[in-house]
Amino acid sequence: MRYISASLQDVLDSRRRRPAYKIYAWDPGTVTISQIASATSNLNSSIPMPMDITPYASEISWSDKQLSFTMVDPRNLFHPDTGAYRNYLGDGAILRLVEGDEVLAETDWVTSFTGQIHGQVGWKKARNTGNITAKVSVFGRGETQAYKRRKITTREYTVGTDLGIALYDICETFMGLTQAEVRIPFTLGRQFKHKVNQLSQVSPWEGISSLLEVVCYLPYFDGEGKLTYVNKSLQRPMAKVLADYVRCVELEVPENSQDGINKVKVVFLDAALSRVDGPYQKLGDAQVTTGFFSMHERLECWWSEDHKQRADGTSMQVIKSVNSGLLPVGDESYEQKDEFHGEIEVAISVWVPILATVMAMAYVAAALIPDNTDSTSTQTMPVVLTGPEGTQGGFNLMAIGIGVGVETAEVVGEIHLNPGAVQSAEVVGFTIPWGRVIQAAAMLGIMLIMMSIGSAQYEVWGTPYDYAYLEKMSIAMEDGLDYWRENEKEIKNDFVGTHDQADTIAVTELVWEKSQVRTRRIVIEDDPSLEVGDIIGIPDGRKILINGLSKKIKRGEVPSLVIDGCKVLTP
Amino acid sequence: MSIRKIIDWAIQDQRSEMKGNIASPFYQYQDAVGSWVWACDVDLGGGEENSVLRSVPVASNNRDVVYAEQGKGVTLSRMGSGKWAITGLSKTLNSTVHMIFVSFVDDIFQIISSRMVGDIIRPLSYGELGTLVAPYGYGVLPYGMQGKFDPDGNLIEIVES
Numbered sequence: 184m185r186y187i188s189a190s191l192q193d194v195l196d197s198r199r200r201r202p203a204y205k206i207y208a209w210d211p212g213t214v215t216i217s218q219i220a221s222a223t224s225n226l227n228s229s230i231p232m233p234m235d236i237t238p239y240a241s242e243i244s245w246s247d248k249q250l251s252f253t254m255v256d257p258r259n260l261f262h263p264d265t266g267a268y269r270n271y272l273g274d275g276a277i278l279r280l281v282e283g284d285e286v287l288a289e290t291d292w293v294t295s296f297t298g299q300i301h302g303q304v305g306w307k308k309a310r311n312t313g314n315i316t317a318k319v320s321v322f323g324r325g326e327t328q329a330y331k332r333r334k335i336t337t338r339e340y341t342v343g344t345d346l347g348i349a350l351y352d353i354c355e356t357f358m359g360l361t362q363a364e365v366r367i368p369f370t371l372g373r374q375f376k377h378k379v380n381q382l383s384q385v386s387p388w389e390g391i392s393s394l395l396e397v398v399c400y401l402p403y404f405d406g407e408g409k410l411t412y413v414n415k416s417l418q419r420p421m422a423k424v425l426a427d428y429v430r431c432v433e434l435e436v437p438e439n440s441q442d443g444i445n446k447v448k449v450v451f452l453d454a455a456l457s458r459v460d461g462p463y464q465k466l467g468d469a470q471v472t473t474g475f476f477s478m479h480e481r482l483e484c485w486w487s488e489d490h491k492q493r494a495d496g497t498s499m500q501v502i503k504s505v506n507s508g509l510l511p512v513g514d515e516s517y518e519q520k521d522e523f524h525g526e527i528e529v530a531i532s533v534w535v536p537i538l539a540t541v542m543a544m545a546y547v548a549a550a551l552i553p554d555n556t557d558s559t560s561t562q563t564m565p566v567v568l569t570g571p572e573g574t575q576g577g578f579n580l581m582a583i584g585i586g587v588g589v590e591t592a593e594v595v596g597e598i599h600l601n602p603g604a605v606q607s608a609e610v611v612g613f614t615i616p617w618g619r620v621i622q623a624a625a626m627l628g629i630m631l632i633m634m635s636i637g638s639a640q641y642e643v644w645g646t647p648y649d650y651a652y653l654e655k656m657s658i659a660m661e662d663g664l665d666y667w668r669e670n671e672k673e674i675k676n677d678f679v680g681t682h683d684q685a686d687t688i689a690v691t692e693l694v695w696e697k698s699q700v701r702t703r704r705i706v707i708e709d710d711p712s713l714e715v716g717d718i719i720g721i722p723d724g725r726k727i728l729i730n731g732l733s734k735k736i737k738r739g740e741v742p743s744l745v746i747d748g749c750k751v752l753t754p
Numbered sequence: 755m756s757i758r759k760i761i762d763w764a765i766q767d768q769r770s771e772m773k774g775n776i777a778s779p780f781y782q783y784q785d786a787v788g789s790w791v792w793a794c795d796v797d798l799g800g801g802e803e804n805s806v807l808r809s810v811p812v813a814s815n816n817r818d819v820v821y822a823e824q825g826k827g828v829t830l831s832r833m834g835s836g837k838w839a840i841t842g843l844s845k846t847l848n849s850t851v852h853m854i855f856v857s858f859v860d861d862i863f864q865i866i867s868s869r870m871v872g873d874i875i876r877p878l879s880y881g882e883l884g885t886l887v888a889p890y891g892y893g894v895l896p897y898g899m900q901g902k903f904d905p906d907g908n909l910i911e912i913v914e915s
Contacts, residue, residue: 752858
């Protein structure tokens with residue numbers, strides 16, 4: 184319900200009215216509609232003085248969405264091309280309608296319309312009659328197409344943030360509204376339920392509509408050009424009650440030949456992520472080749488390639504053990520590190536590399552052991568000296584000169600042979616070097632350890648799970664409705680977080696829709712205090728919700744206000 | 755009926771994507787051109803009496819989907835022929851539906867009744883596995899076996915895996 188001053192209310196109640204109105208226009212080049220709507224009055228010093236075009240306007244037709252009138256402009260002041268004041272009716276020109284009573288000061292009047300001209304006004308000069316007329320249509324702020332077409336992406340909001348904060352952000356950032364232009368409560372009492380929340384690829388109007396939908400509100404711009412709301416819950420007090428039919432000019436039940444909505448489905452994402460378990464299954468496998476050269480092997484085993492799969496109750500199954508060789512060389516263990524992966528650890532026993540090292544060292548050391556035989560010769564190779572026939576043991580000994588110019592010379596010496604000590608049979612027998620035996624033993628040890636090198640295979644089994652948002656639904660439908668008569672309306676809103684909230688929206692919306700098909704039209708004496716969304720009571724007790732208002736304004740005449748509405752259903 | 759409503763319905767009818775839950779094990783069947791394709795039944799949810807879409811093929815580039823288990827959420831896309839195909843896994847899952855029945859008599863409305871519908875598929879707990887073994891009728895159930903439950907927690911059936 185629009186606020187009106189007490190003095191204006193007194194005049195309305197007295198029914199002794201001398202209706203007055205004014206149409207103000209502003210040049211959009213000097214001021215914005217936001218400044219006009221934010222200003223406390225039309226003649227405020229913070230905004231340029233408006234042009235009063237009331238004297239030029241006739242046949243004024245007003246509705247909550249549109250103001251149209253005919254300009255009588257004999258001096259061509261508002262001609263779109265040449266008029267001196269053409270900017271006041273140009274594209275984007277800001278117009279306001281203020282209504283009151285002649286007996287009251289203008290400060291007590293109410294602003295019943297604020298809007299802008301879209302495009303250009305029609306202008307016609309007829310030679311046969313000499314009339315110069317211009318048709319002017321001014322549209323309310325809610326008809327601004329930029330609010331409804333442009334796609335936006337808001338900043339992100341964390342869990343617990345009130346929806347009203349996002350709404351005000353959209354209004355200020357994407358609709359150019361100041362806080363003074365928004366009459367919606369800053370806190371709506373509903374919070375974002377999800378971790379990160381953004382509105383993306385929606386128009387600003389869709390954005391604020393979906394935010395207000397959670398509290399069953401419908402956005403609209405009021406007569407002062409300020410953003411406000413209609414509460415869809417019809418269980419609220421009446422704005423006005425008509426005590427009798429004195430002021431009522433007409434009461435009509437218009438024909439309505441459409442199928443009404445009888446089923447409302449509200450779809451929302453549950454705020455809490457729910458765990459969804461899968462069947463017990465193999466989550467991953469691992470294999471490793473290990474042995475003496477590796478003390479520890481740690482094998483990470485993830486449940487999915489992208490490391491995102493969660494699992495619980497995991498355990499390892501050994502397909503092929505590291506101990507499946509000749510020697511048990513180590514231990515195998517498994518531990519789940521977190522919900523995404525586990526770790527298999529293969530620990531090789533300490534003695535394995537030690538043994539391998541010792542064996543290798545023994546093998547090398549054994550290579551240095553000299554070969555021993557049973558011969559008494561101290562030479563490693565027995566020497567058999569055989570003199571030429573007939574020498575009888577005599578030999579020529581020659582000294583070989585070393586160096587340049589040194590000649591080989593004959594030397595004189597004796598060689599004593601002891602044929603009894605040198606036996607030909609002793610130097611041609613088998614020899615078994617001790618070093619080779621020791622080397623063979625060392626090699627056997629090394630090979631045994633090497634033969635224990637093997638590839639082990641493991642599998643990890645468990646119960647995979649994931650967290651998913653549950654898409655829940657609340658359906659309000661007419662009781663006893665046959666399947667084939669359902670006429671459904673679906674509301675999808677992820678800002679709804681619980682079944683309780685969704686239930687409220689579904690029932691409220693169903694009652695709203697059922698009311699909307701029970702259309703009513705009332706014509707009463709003009710009452711500037713009534714607004715769209717108000718509920719009025721008529722004398723027989725019925726309640727009417729106002730969906731639209733319209734009237735034709737003439738000088739010196741109390742207009743008839745046409746109320747298009749619907750019957751309110753009560754619990 | 756406003757033009758806007760009609761347009762909204764038309765847009766909804768032309769939507770090319772929806773979500774559902776896998777409602778059967780995957781199986782193969784021959785499509786119209788004789789090729790073997792993987793398919794399964796998909797529960798579209800929504801509280802309807804019969805909301806299961808039968809023999810929904812898996813899009814050929816999504817073989818991994820066939821390893822998904824019953825109850826998992828999948829995304830369906832409308833193919834050029836108008837048929838639906840499973841094109842991937844979904845991060846959301848159709849869940850319970852709260853139905854509220856409202857009567858309208860003259861100018862008075864009244865909430866008559868309400869009930870929850872929708873199935874929940876989850877693994878059977880140790881306790882449930884214990885109570886379902888022979889001689890109670892289901893035989894020995896391995897750990898990890900899943901069951902379909904109503905919103906009140908009553909077991910409806912054991913789900914094939």
